[in-house]
Structure formats: C-alpha cells, structure tokens
Amino acid sequence: MKHGKKYVDSRKALEAAKLYEPAEALGTVCQLAKAKFDETVEAHIRLGVDSRHADQQVRGAVVLPNGTGKSVRVLVFCKEDKYEAAQAAGAEYVGGMDYVEKIQKEGWMDFDVVIASPDMMGVVGRLGKVL
Template sequence: MARLTKKQKEARAKVDKNKLYSIEEASALLKEITYTKFDASVDLAVRLGVDPRKANQMVRGVVSLPHGTGKDMKVLALVTPDKEDEAKAAGADYVGLDEYLQKIKEGWTDVDVIVTMPSIMGKLGPLGRVLGPRGLMPNPKTGTVTMDVAKAVSEVKAGKIDFKVDKTGIVHAPIGKASFSADKLVGNANELLTTLIKLKPTAAKGTYVKSIYMSSTMSPSIAIDTKIG
C-alpha cells in the first residue's frame, strides 16, 4: 500500500469520517483539502437505490450546470454541408462529416462530445464499437442528435453534461473545478441533485438517494447528508 504524503495526511485529518456534511460545508471543505498543483476536477458520486440491470430502473439524463464544468469541452459536429456554418458559429471545435467518420474508424476519439443530425445516425452505427465504450455515441435523449445543431453545441459549451447510472447503481458527474468558489460548487451540485431526484423511476422502491460523496482529483471524499437531496 502506498504511503500517504504529508499533504494527503493533512487533507484526511480535516475530514470527519463520522459526519454527514451539508453541500455548503462540503464545498468549502473541499477547497481546503485539494492540494494538487493543477486545477483539480470536482465530482459528485451519488449511489441510487435502483437496479440498473432492469430497463425500468435505468437513470439517465442531462443537466445544464449553472456555472459550467470549468472544462473546455471539445465538440465534434458531424453534419451535412448546409449545417456546417451553423455549427462553427456555435463554437464546435471540429465540423464535417465523411473525413471525421473515417478518422473515427481509424481510432480517433480526441473529443468530449459528438453532436449530429438524425439523418446521419445510420452512418454512426458501424462505429459503435469505437464510440460506445468511450461514451461518445450521440443520443436523442441527451440532445446530441438533433436538427438544431447550433443549440446542442452551444449548450455543451455552456456546461450541459449527460450522466448515466453505472452497473453498481452510482452516478458519477463533474460539477466544476477546485478553482470555483464554494458558492458555484453548491449551485452546480444542487442542480445535479435536483435533476436526479426528478428522474426517480417509478419502479424504484425504498430509499432512492442512498449516499452522496463529493471529491476532487486525489482528495479524500466527503460524505454529504442525503436529506438535502
């Protein structure tokens, strides 16, 4: 087992493992215990009382974080020529079609989100083995398959993220950067949790939000009181 550094020990000492923190307390504490030299990402891990193996208990959705993610999301717009100018004006980093389909076929996936049009989805099917495992396959449910390409691109650039419960029943989602003020982290966390609660499947029985943890890259995790959500 790797030995803890002095900073790691100091960070762990500041987190009371027997306490459930409010979102406000956790956001302020996180800024104290994040010691990385780079601007660390801040994430929420929410354990839900669902069985993801059952289709009627799958939790998936999108949320527009009011303060963005702090990350410059690289967007590829796979569109027909008549939509190219629209996508570029909205801020897409890469715009085109056949040349990018070929690059993806060859293994290129250096983007965070792919936005496309319904008529192009047929061409993306064969690329599922490349895009699927990386979470890059566009989906109408997340707003990345649409005729309003400009809106989809601008929303992603502004802080719209999609999330999906994993096979262990946990939703992992970014809510900002360590450089964000505590208030901004609180705002983003509340927006994500509110969205998750609205998506509670009717088939889910018992406690829906079982646990919430906030952490940044390499920081200890902070347990949050689920009654907030």
C-alpha cells in the first residue's frame, strides 16, 4: 500500500521497535501532527494482566473534563411538596400524575432519565412496559 509524503515523514521520526511510555507517546503524536484540524488518536496499552483471574480484571470509568456535549433531560415523579427540591437539583421536568397520563396517552418520551420518589412508585409502576 502506498502512503503519502506526510505519513512517510512522520514514520521516519518514530522507532518501530521502541516501546513508548504513555506520556512520551502522546507528546510524540502531538509533535508529528500534520493535519489542520484536531486529529483522533487510538491507543493500545498492554497492561500485563490476565483478565481470566478475578483479582486482575480492569474496570473503570472516566469523567471527561468538558463532558460529552449532551445535556441530560431528567424527569422526576414526586408529590407536590418535593417539586421545588427536584427543580433545584436540576430536574427539567417535575410532576406526578400529569406526566404519567402524558406518557400513557401521548407516548411522550422527551427525557433521558426518570427518577421517582418512593411514594410515587405505585403510580410509576404502570409505566413499566413503556419505560
């Protein structure tokens, strides 16, 4: 397969047999970037663990510094005395039976996450098949 000039130049600056530390590899990739836009980098890291053993499994989560760019729309089912607390916590939609009926009759699904207070679980249970 034939490669372009920029690829060939970047390839000459790397040592094929060398194993780079993560920080060094990222710095090298940034120095060799030729495009006029933010390039995507794919990293393969050998951790040296055997995932068949329970004590060596690697699991984790990452919090991105700037988020994913998508805002989460939260619907909270609660009694009227808790409306203000739910809105203060960041819920976009707060209600009770009115939203249950809207979901059942109109098929309204303009939310990403549903939270229900314990006293509303009996009402929300009717939406089990829909949600």
